[in-house]
Amino acid sequence: MQTFAAQFANAHDLMVVMPMVMLTLFACGVLIIDLLLPAGDKRWNAATAALGLLFAGGSLWRVQATLAHQGMLGVSAFNGSVVMDPMAIFFCWLFLIATGITILISVRYMEIEQEDHGEYYALMLFSVVGMMCMASGKDIVLLFIGLELMAISTYVLVGFLRRDKRSNEAALKYLLLGAFSSGIFAYGLSLMYGLSGTTDVTLIGRRLAGLPESSHPILMLAVVTTLAGLFFKIAAVPFHQWAPDAYEGAPTAITGFMSVAGKAAAWALLLRIFAFALRYEQTIWMPMVIAVAVMTLTGGNLAAMTQNNLKRLLAYSSIAHVGYMLLGLVAWNETGIKGILVYLLVYTFMNLGAFAVIVSLRRRDLIGDEIDDIAGLWFKRPVEALLMVIFLLSLGGIPPLAGFYGKYFIFLSLIETGHYVLASLAVFYIAVSLYYYLRIINAMLMRPALDAEPIQPAFGLRLALWVTALATVGIGLFPEIFIRAAAWTMTAPRAVTQAFLR
Amino acid sequence: MPQNYIPIFLFMLVALAIPVVTLVIAKAVRPDNPHATKLMPYECGIDPVDTARARYTVRFYIVAILFVVFDVETIFLFPWAVQFKMLGWFGFVEMMVFLAILVVGYVWIWKKGALEWV
Amino acid sequence: MMHTVLFIIFAVVCVAAAINLLAQRHPINSALSLIVVMGSLALLYLLLGAEFVAAVQIIIYAGAIMVLFVFTIMLLNAGEEELSKSSRVAIVFGVPAVAVIVAALAYILSRGAGTAALGDFIGGPKEIGRLLFRDFLLPFEVTSVLILIAIMGAVVLARREER
Numbered sequence: 001m002q003t004f005a006a007q008f009a010n011a012h013d014l015m016v017v018m019p020m021v022m023l024t025l026f027a028c029g030v031l032i033i034d035l036l037l038p039a040g041d042k043r044w045n046a047a048t049a050a051l052g053l054l055f056a057g058g059s060l061w062r063v064q065a066t067l068a069h070q071g072m073l074g075v076s077a078f079n080g081s082v083v084m085d086p087m088a089i090f091f092c093w094l095f096l097i098a099t100g101i102t103i104l105i106s107v108r109y110m111e112i113e114q115e116d117h118g119e120y121y122a123l124m125l126f127s128v129v130g131m132m133c134m135a136s137g138k139d140i141v142l143l144f145i146g147l148e149l150m151a152i153s154t155y156v157l158v159g160f161l162r163r164d165k166r167s168n169e170a171a172l173k174y175l176l177l178g179a180f181s182s183g184i185f186a187y188g189l190s191l192m193y194g195l196s197g198t199t200d201v202t203l204i205g206r207r208l209a210g211l212p213e214s215s216h217p218i219l220m221l222a223v224v225t226t227l228a229g230l231f232f233k234i235a236a237v238p239f240h241q242w243a244p245d246a247y248e249g250a251p252t253a254i255t256g257f258m259s260v261a262g263k264a265a266a267w268a269l270l271l272r273i274f275a276f277a278l279r280y281e282q283t284i285w286m287p288m289v290i291a292v293a294v295m296t297l298t299g300g301n302l303a304a305m306t307q308n309n310l311k312r313l314l315a316y317s318s319i320a321h322v323g324y325m326l327l328g329l330v331a332w333n334e335t336g337i338k339g340i341l342v343y344l345l346v347y348t349f350m351n352l353g354a355f356a357v358i359v360s361l362r363r364r365d366l367i368g369d370e371i372d373d374i375a376g377l378w379f380k381r382p383v384e385a386l387l388m389v390i391f392l393l394s395l396g397g398i399p400p401l402a403g404f405y406g407k408y409f410i411f412l413s414l415i416e417t418g419h420y421v422l423a424s425l426a427v428f429y430i431a432v433s434l435y436y437y438l439r440i441i442n443a444m445l446m447r448p449a450l451d452a453e454p455i456q457p458a459f460g461l462r463l464a465l466w467v468t469a470l471a472t473v474g475i476g477l478f479p480e481i482f483i484r485a486a487a488w489t490m491t492a493p494r495a496v497t498q499a500f501l502r
Numbered sequence: 503m504p505q506n507y508i509p510i511f512l513f514m515l516v517a518l519a520i521p522v523v524t525l526v527i528a529k530a531v532r533p534d535n536p537h538a539t540k541l542m543p544y545e546c547g548i549d550p551v552d553t554a555r556a557r558y559t560v561r562f563y564i565v566a567i568l569f570v571v572f573d574v575e576t577i578f579l580f581p582w583a584v585q586f587k588m589l590g591w592f593g594f595v596e597m598m599v600f601l602a603i604l605v606v607g608y609v610w611i612w613k614k615g616a617l618e619w620v
Numbered sequence: 621m622m623h624t625v626l627f628i629i630f631a632v633v634c635v636a637a638a639i640n641l642l643a644q645r646h647p648i649n650s651a652l653s654l655i656v657v658m659g660s661l662a663l664l665y666l667l668l669g670a671e672f673v674a675a676v677q678i679i680i681y682a683g684a685i686m687v688l689f690v691f692t693i694m695l696l697n698a699g700e701e702e703l704s705k706s707s708r709v710a711i712v713f714g715v716p717a718v719a720v721i722v723a724a725l726a727y728i729l730s731r732g733a734g735t736a737a738l739g740d741f742i743g744g745p746k747e748i749g750r751l752l753f754r755d756f757l758l759p760f761e762v763t764s765v766l767i768l769i770a771i772m773g774a775v776v777l778a779r780r781e782e783r
Binding site: 024079081117119123133149156162 | 725727728729731754755756757758759762763765766768769770772773776777
């Protein structure tokens, strides 16, 4: 029995999944501690959750150190169902950072909403466990369970403001559409399993390539259904209808969390499926990706122009950003994939920053998510207004800021592969996107405030604002220094892309 | 494989036949004389005040969901139980980890009062 | 031979029950038809040799999930549905679309799928147990977290006012 145990789970296996184990332990801890805390003292839940993130970060760092020490491209565990390669580690860091910032934003906000329960933080940690499974899974069973774990926790978090009708409606819509798309995705995966007879993504890729001609129609069906599920999860047009409603109704901090961490996790899953399982099926998926990318850019940008609700506007803008990232997929070379990963990294900071500013508008009697609510912010809180300008310009892709670098690599990859038409289309839509970002800036700087209620961001929120702003400006001004300081930012994408495209 | 299930199929057929046969026989032998008072629901001899199809409280729904969830959990116990000897202590620990996580959830809903009726 | 006959019987029952599900006007009748669908699906799994899945189908779907369905119907106090005016769009576009999809799927599956004899697979609880607790150990443990999330979700979304 000793050998049996050693074969299927040993200390090495445990070390690889330790970040997830830590998060699960702390999430359970939050649930139990919450029962012991008196009603007015719920901040310890947030502190416990944050501590869990630190411990997860520590164990993730250990995995990374092992990887660097042994000079390998990835350590796999549990009979090959999970692999911690540079891409997985990159994404895991991204999830931890995004969750940390979200917790900082949430503490005071959930108190104002009178929904400061421990479940909130526990669900957030559990959803990060799911995201990590999505980023590091090498087996379609684990990938799918991770996806569901993330999705179900997010449905609940979206509907967390039970007194708010919009929140309930958003949760219901998101749940119904999400479950439907998960079903389609699972159908695609099951067809792939049926065609290849294995659940390992690498083997699936290899066996799909060796299928006889007669199996091609069913292969097509498998690819189309899998893609439809994935496009839904990243909210690409025409599978985006859930996003504006879910983003608008969710608690604002969760909107930020979904748009950043949830999206990154969906991209991790998508890259894993594309780069391994569908590696040799490029002729089938490339036309679809191009069509969806163009539709996403068009739909997201044009719809964002007419929005008057800040959260809805940022929802459509986040759809548009997915369009740019899809262009990196169209290029499908090292620069393109690096572009997607860098894009997701800088997007994490600038988008969470923008949502943090919106959260600060929430006061006792004011929901504060319309453009009218942000009017005159400059006269009330010049610092926050200035930071918001930075975030918005960065989202628009103005050069000295971080957002520029995301788009830079994408455009570079398009030009490298000769997609000039797509590149010029993307440039055109940058101009369009500047219109709606400048509309918010205009309201903040030029229009008078509509209400006299003062805005007093809590300490955690201010900290989150400064962290995200520093990262946005820092990555933009000193990309090289930043890269060297945080080596994993770029080594991860580089190692990954080499592994992918070899 | 399906040969092993032939007794079960027969059993199901018999089970199906019993209600059908009894209903048919009852229909054939009983006197048939319905009228309005006889068809009314019987409530201790008092005339019923409202329709019987009243709306249920949402409390039942939570109980039903929790039942489904814990039912799914028990499904995993079956393959574990039949392989218990082969899996040994390792399998035992595995299942205990699985159950421990769910016990946390159980304690939590209990303390949260989701199982209380009033 | 016996396999094929049994397959045809249960497949016909399954499809007929599914059509009946749509045609019934009272939700409870539809729910009962759904039980027949689930039951005949379980028998189809059994014919394939997937004994464990067949049992799960009965316990979870025909048992637990149907309880949830019936509770929801009673909770909403859903009565007889009224026939809506038949929509012309549904007839003009819906029926041909269904026909096209069914034809395409039939074509794809008939061309692409390899054939496997009924009853070829071994899917008893022993085999499932060996796979689940060794090869799929990690997904199995993550599943418990997934179930925990489901419990929490139900309680969080339906919780009462505490203040």
